Amino acid sequence: MIGIGRRGLLTGSTALLAAPALLHAQPAGGVKIGLVAVQTGPQAALGTQLRDGFLQGLRHLDGKLGGLTTEVVHIDDELRPEVAVTKVRAALERDRVDFVVGVVFSNILAAILRPVTEANTFLISTNAGPSTFAGRGCNPFFFTTSYNNDQVHSVIGQACEDRGYRRVFVMVPNYQAGRDAVAGFKSRIKGTVVDEVYVPLTQLDFSAELAKIAAARPDAIFTFMPGGLGVNLVRQYRQAGLANIPFLSTFTVDEATLPAQGEAALGFYSAASWAPNMDNPQNQRFVRDFEAQFNYVPASYAAQSYDGAMLLDSAIRKVNGNLANKxxxxxxxRAADFRSVRGPFKFGVNHYPVQDFWLLKVARRPDGKFWTETDRKVLEANVDPWAAECRMR
Structure with missing residues (x-):
């Protein structure tokens, strides 16, 4: 059963993006996308951003990729690797999708990469970018429009160096992306990590960790707490009276979490390769039309997925719709012949982007909404640290 969601989206296991209110069978010569986006639990806000960004790209392309009518098979991974594998296998074998796109969390990507790529199907991650697939684990059927996990976190390490923070408290979730965050951060900071705390991916009460921070009295805190973890941490950090300790983070204060964090996040820092205030025509159109369609501010999850749609459109056009010639x-x-919302964009040898990275700061817009704004560029045309180990050429 296919129904219309509250934002006017087609919902259900399979949805066809076509002319308004028009549903029909997929014609010969079309393309099917398996869109993996968590829609269950407190992290669903991130999956919704990712999903809506891709669908906005399709709207700008009149519902077609490379001129081919496009069908989207929606896959809720439920943030459970075993569920993701089962659903993705069904999309490959039953729905016969041509591409698998999306994925918020690295543990989900790690679970599905093998079944997708062994089926000679291209997997385009529009968020998760674990280091495990950037070096020796690089794969000819895997691309990402986001980043290598290490890169974004290294921006904060460099920012701490630039600002003279010598003693930093580190806190991340205990999974691959959390470990990548610490490795990336440490790759550029020369000061002391006064404590390195790993918490469960489901943790929502940080009172014990905040007491440790208060006792350590660091120059700054670096944290990576996506989704619901970040909402609770920011609120509790402000309530604990710790805002005098600079809060530098990745994927903790962004447009997916700011509606719930509100004023508690004002002045806190983040890092990314994109921000909604970037001044280029592609980004201005994307942000304007996205907000008009969905009535909320897009985050990087949405922007990277929008770029994912544009990437596929450009590639399918280049091969004149011939999806059989892999x-x-x-x-x-690999040619990435499209205009990205973030500005300069190209792929490295490992199919991870080579791009600029920015320090961002939470601000309130004149209309009262919260978003992140570019503070300064920290890394330019940055190549991720694992690319040299990739054997693809």
């Missing part, structure tokens, strides 16, 4: 299609994807 080698030609791979070269067309």
């Amino acid at each position: 080698d030609a299609l791979r070269e067309a994807i």
Whole structure:
């Protein structure tokens, strides 16, 4: 059963993005996308951003990728790797999707990468970017429009160096992306990590950890707490009276969490390769039309997924809709012949982007909404640290 969601989206296990109110069978010569986005639990806000960003891209492309009518098979991974594998296998074998796109969390990407790529199907991650697939684990059927996990976190390490923070408290979730966050941060900071705390991915009460921070009296805190973890941490950090200790983070204060964090996040810092205030025509159109369609401010999850749609559109056009020639299609994807919302964009040898990274700061817009704004560029045309180990050329 397919129904219309509260934002006018087609919902259900399979949805066809076509002319308004028009549903029909997928014609020959079309393309099917398996869109993986968590829609269950406190992290669903991130999956919704990712999903809506891709669908906004399709709207700007009149519901077609490379001129081919496009069908989207929606896959809720439920933030459970075993569920993700089962659903993705069904999308490959039953729905016969041509591409698998999306994925918020690295543990989900790690679970589905093998079944997707072993089926000679391209997997385009629009958020998760674990280091495990950037070096020796690079794969000819895997691309990401986001980043290598290490890169974003290294921005904060560099920012701490630039600001003279010598003693930093580190706190992240205990999973691959959390470990990547610490490695990336440490790669550029020369000061002392006064404590390194790992918490469960489901933790929502940080009172014990906040007491440790207060006792350590660091120059700053670095944290990576996505989704619901970040909402609770920011509120509790402000309530604990710790805001005098600079709060530098990744994927903790962003447009997916700011509606719930509100004033508690004002002045806190983040890092990314994109911000909604970036001044280029592609980004201005994306942000304006996204807010008009969905009535909320897009986050990087949405922007990277929008770029994912534009990437596939450019690649399918390059091969004139011939999805059977995988080698030609791979070269067309690698060419990245599209205008990104973040400005300069190209793929490195490992199919991870080479791009600029920025320090961002939470601000309130004149209309009262919260978003992140570019503070300064920290890394330019940055190549991720694992690319040299990738054997693809």
